[in-house]
Amino acid sequence: MTSNLTPSLFQRYMKGSLVLQIIIGVVCGIALAYALPSAAQSAGLLGGFFVKALKAIAPVLVFILVMASIANHKQNEQTFIRPVLVLYGAGTLIAAFVAVLFSYAFPTQLDLVTADLSRSAPQGIAEVLHTLFFNMVDNPVNALVKGNYIGILTWAVCFGIGLRHASEMTKELLQNLADSVTTVVGFVIRLAPFGVFGLVANTIATTGFSALLGYSHLLLVLIGSMLFIALVTNPLLVFLSTRQNPYPLVFQCLKESGVTAFFTRSSAANIPVNMDLCKRLELDEDTYSVSIPLGATINMAGAAITITVLTLAAVNTLGIPVDFATAILLSVIAAVSACGSSGVAGGSLLLIPLACSLFNIPNDVAMQVVAVGFIIGVLQDSAETALNSSTDVLFTAAACRAAQR
Template sequence: MKNFIRKWSEISLVKRILAGLIIGIILALVVPQASWISIFGSLFVGALKAVAPILVLFLVINAIASHKTGQQTNMKMIIFLYAIGTFSAGVIAVIASFIFPVSLTLQTGADDVTPPGGIVEVLQTLLFNIVDNPVNALMNANYIGILAWAIVLGIVLKSIAADTTKTALANISDAITTIVKWVIELAPIGILGLVFDAIASNGLSALTEYGQLLILLLGCMFFIALVVNPLIVFIFTRENPYPMVLQTLRESAITAFFTRSSAANIPVNLNLCKKMDLDEDTYSISIPLGATINMAGAAVTISVLTLAAAHTLGIEVDLWTAIILSVLSAVSAAGASGVAGGSLLLIPLAASLFGISNDVAMQVVAVGFIIGVLQDSCETALNSSSDVLFTATAEKAKKRKQNHVA
């Protein structure tokens, strides 16, 4: 058994995940009634969600408390890249919706959810998340609140903590990181359970009616992942972006696709950043921050579904309104993590730009839930993998600038 575990561990994690994916598909097709298999997926996602908040808290506290004066991080550039990426996604989605207009067969079924009343409410929710009780923030995985408390505690401890305290923080951070590695090693079994549950429970029959809408949504996301993001990386690094792009898609997007949670994918991204030998002082903050504000996939969903509703109702959309929609979808997407229900519940907010009633907008939300099996998975994969991509881009750009000055 020890030899088997050792040999299994020596195989690339990506290959093991792909093996789990294939086995999960086969089992879902052969024995779909074996529902107990899906428990492996639930346990894996549960373990990731359990360890992620405490990991983020201690990593950020340790990174700031142990930060040496004069030591540079790339947070300003990373936040700038997050903003460019999310806004670009909104623009691409708007352009694609004009070129390939989609009409919807509106249905009911989203009456039990409540959208935010406006952009002010979205921003207000974010502000209240910042001042959330730290215990409550940890219990509810409120990463904005966790980040706020971690930054404040890190700044205070940097000034007043003794070296022994900082060493203890580093040891706790390393211990939690080790636990995360153990959880990530279970990814192949977790993916097996997740893909089994997805295919055995939902299948793809529910998606056929909305195939055109789904193709438009996924087409935009793939275009951003394989064209727009590489272009942004090239502009800042002047290097071939695709090796790094494909690595982040392979080692971050695959797990994010099946967990359908940026928060659950934080440990995976932190592990990938370490593997890529990035600066821990930077990525320990940029990755959890990206999981809350870097939302290119959400910007695509908001823009495409809103314009699909407008097209269905025969509403003419002028250039300036389209530009405003791009900005609004980017800002709203950044606040999606603070709104129960995620990006879909921000559609009524964007739809209000065109005078679309809340009743109709909530029918569009219902359509989003129907296609969510693939839409939400791809959205999360794009959001989460670009967190690592832009963090690595900022570091490469910094090194390029330093070499140019030298």
């Protein structure tokens, strides 16, 4: 009886709606956190296991998939990387500009805090770009171990080009290897409901949301800006590319990519999820195998919003007058900095002092703003990652569908 029942339950789970299962995981996680906080903290092991599994498989997936795609690419086949890159750049720059408008419309003041932040912020954009470019020539084994996706992409492209002249048997072996890794990724993704359950339970039981109430206005400006990008400007960019109603695609990307990214809070961990979604959307594999990991590195609309809003909050708190031209310059700096944020430990928050330097704000004050960012990170970083990661798939799909019209 049991032997017949178990496979049936397993098959029903594997074929069930992943989004519905994740929602059930969220509800159960919240219930456990309020009913049994100590058990909820222990449940965090499930969340940690899931995120670690995603982060472990993602570098291998990107390296093998990109290398196999380039090696098997035929001369007359077209990829759509250039329009994707244009959308990435335009989306990030528009996000920074929208953040300026929201900051002007809803000015924020901070109660600056003191905190010991051991990580040092970069001193200028040159340092950010220096780190980013040097990551390209990182040792390939070290890049795989540390999850340096710029380095992984660079070496995968190089090896892929080198293997284009290999025998058909070698190319077929590479493709079989890529298919095998994709299958493993599919199994890992099906762990999402359990992982999200653990992440939600542990987060609520450990931190709660009481610490966020004092920064509710700042959070509303941040998340409001991100929602405006997700639901207004991104759909507009997709419509301009495809000339079709963008919202079915927008909502699908938010539902199937944004939800998992919100809870894992890691663009790198969400790469396998995005790859799987692109495959189900039947997009060009040669395009998405490169654009998705690249997007996790340079498509940073959420990071641009965080940098801009927190910087202007600091400016407003200190009473520094800012003309509109300077605010636009801040948008450009925030967009360029955001694109390099993957090369900086601490991501977008530690690029805030760089933006603050535009207004001659002392570094010790700027680092207090960074500390505020860490306090609200439970929601800010989750929303930022959800926007960044879902937009990777959205813009990739838009470019592919526009080219195939």
